[in-house]
Amino acid sequence: MKLYCVGCGPGDPELLTVKAVNLIKSAEVIFAPTAREGKPSIALSVVDQYVDKSTKTVSLVFPMVKDRESLKDYWVRNAGEIADAVRSGKKVVYLTVGDPALYSTWIYIHRELKKSHPDIEVDVVPGVASVFAIANKAKISLAEGEETVAIVPACYDMDRVKRTAAACDTVIFLKDGRYFDNVIDMLGEAGFPDDAMIAIAQDVSAPEGEILEVTRLVDQRGRKGPTEKYFSIMVAKKNARQ
Ligand SMILES: C[S@@+](CC[C@H](N)C(=O)[O-])C[C@H]1O[C@@H](n2cnc3c(N)ncnc32)[C@H](O)[C@@H]1O
Numbered sequence: 001m002k003l004y005c006v007g008c009g010p011g012d013p014e015l016l017t018v019k020a021v022n023l024i025k026s027a028e029v030i031f032a033p034t035a036r037e038g039k040p041s042i043a044l045s046v047v048d049q050y051v052d053k054s055t056k057t058v059s060l061v062f063p064m065v066k067d068r069e070s071l072k073d074y075w076v077r078n079a080g081e082i083a084d085a086v087r088s089g090k091k092v093v094y095l096t097v098g099d100p101a102l103y104s105t106w107i108y109i110h111r112e113l114k115k116s117h118p119d120i121e122v123d124v125v126p127g128v129a130s131v132f133a134i135a136n137k138a139k140i141s142l143a144e145g146e147e148t149v150a151i152v153p154a155c156y157d158m159d160r161v162k163r164t165a166a167a168c169d170t171v172i173f174l175k176d177g178r179y180f181d182n183v184i185d186m187l188g189e190a191g192f193p194d195d196a197m198i199a200i201a202q203d204v205s206a207p208e209g210e211i212l213e214v215t216r217l218v219d220q221r222g223r224k225g226p227t228e229k230y231f232s233i234m235v236a237k238k239n240a241r242q
Contacts, residue, residue, distance in 0.1 A: 003086050003113070003120055005106050007099045007127020008046045011206035015128045016047065023125065024050040027093040029085045031078075033105040034059040042231075043095035058085075062105045064230075071108070079112035086120050099129040103153065103174060130204060131172050134233045138199040138214050142170050142235065154234070155179040158186060165190035170237045177202055177232025180225045187217055187236055194218035197240040202227040216240065 004023050009015035016024075024030065024047050032041035041059045044051075051057065060078040065071065085092045100106040106124070113120050131151060135142050143149045147169035152161050154173035165171045165187060173183055180200060187196065195216050202211040211226050217236070227234075 001086055001119060001121055003082060003092050003094060003122050005094045005096065005100050005110070005122060005124045006047075007125055007129075008043045008095050008097055009128040010098055010130050010133035010204050011042075011046055011210075013046055013049055013207070015133070015205060016050075017125060017127070020047075020125050020127065021050050023093050024095075025052060026091060027051075027055055028090040029056045029058065029092045030095060031058050031060055031082055031085070031092070032095040033062045035062065035064045037061055041095070043097045046097065047095060060105075062108075075108040075112045076116070079109050079117065082109065083113060083117040083120050096127070097130075098133075099127045100124050101126075102129050102131070102151070130174065130233050131235075133204045134172075134199060134201045134212075134235060137201065137204055137210070137212055138235070140197065140199060140214070140235065140237070142172070142237075147239070154183050158182065162186050162190045165192065165236070169239060170235065173234040173236070176230050177225065177227025177234070180227060180232065180234050183234065183236075184217065184220050184225070188221075192217055192236060192238050195240050197235075197237040199235040200225055200227055200232070201234075202229050202232045204233065206231075 006020045006023055032044040034041040096104045096106045149170045150164045150168040151172045152164055153175040155176045198217055198220050199214045204210050213226050
């Protein structure tokens with residue numbers, strides 16, 4: 001009666017833990033999130049080469065909308081479907097991109113399981129989070145000594161994002177590269193100097209290729225950023241020393 005949630009890392013199938021690969025190979029049922037019906041699951045595509053032919057794979061829809069009320073029905077239904085599979089005695093794995101503890105659909109599934117299916121035990125396997133994938137690809141540190149780091153979803157309340165940026169040395173922006181140009185405009189007002197370091201990436205470590213740019217804030221200002229997809233990430237460092 002155990003469910004395994006497995007972090008699949010940022011995209012490169014070699015960036016999975018040994019534990020994750022072993023669980024995926026031995027799974028009888030694998031559930032994976034997708035944003036809409038019929039759209040292939042990114043998490044599933046990352047681990048494809050490890051999935052046995054006899055394993056049943058099921059995509060569960062988690063629409064990309066902000067209204068939590070309308071999402072609750074999906075969380076309830078998806079958690080129920082997973083719980084039924086676990087109760088059938090099969091070895092069940094739930095996949096999530098990056099690490100399960102960071103802006104993941106797993107958080108909602110886990111909460112719903114604890115509330116409505118407390119008989120289901122869970123084991124959670126960490127994955128390489130996108131924040132570390134971009135830092136290592138760009139060969140930068142996120143923090144050293146007494147520096148502080150914030151992780152924020154760029155496309156939400158820009159005033160709140162600005163207050164956070166003003167209080168931290170490094171800010172990592174996730175969720176949708178189309179908002180990064182607005183963030184660049186705001187960083188100066190939040191105390192980031194012209195020579196602050198900016199690393200912008202899209203599809204980090206994806207086998208089909210990635211975009212990665214490391215520049216200074218002054219060079220990025222007024223210029224259209226290179227990312228326009230949801231799978232984009234930006235790191236801004238006040239102190240550019242490397
Ligand atoms: C729902 S969050 C999932 C975060 C994930 N759990 C993690 O640990 O990285 C999705 C966001 O993560 C970021 N992301 C995840 N993987 C990425 C990748 N390979 N390249 C760029 N951004 C990525 C993007 O900002 C994307 O909008």
